[in-house]
Amino acid sequence: MLHCEGSSTIDCLHESALCDVCCGDEACNYGDCKSIKKRLFNLWLNGKFDNTTLKTLP
Numbered sequence: 129m130l131h132c133e134g135s136s137t138i139d140c141l142h143e144s145a146l147c148d149v150c151c152g153d154e155a156c157n158y159g160d161c162k163s164i165k166k167r168l169f170n171l172w173l174n175g176k177f178d179n180t181t182l183k184t185l186p
Contacts, residue, residue, distance in 0.1 A: 147159065147160065147161040147164050147165075149164050149168070155184075171184060
């Protein structure tokens with residue numbers, strides 16, 4: 129995820145309009161891919177998302 133922060137390369141711009149993302153805690157996120165990725169990335173940056181278990185942390 130970090131390699132796409134602020135990047136406009138073709139690898140980082142292949143977003144579809146809508147995503148359904150379900151995580152390890154059985155919670156699902158519905159909406160546009162870019163905002164979901166940004167929110168999950170910010171959780172991870174702040175130590176609130178475990179990238180291995182795909183669960184949010186308290």
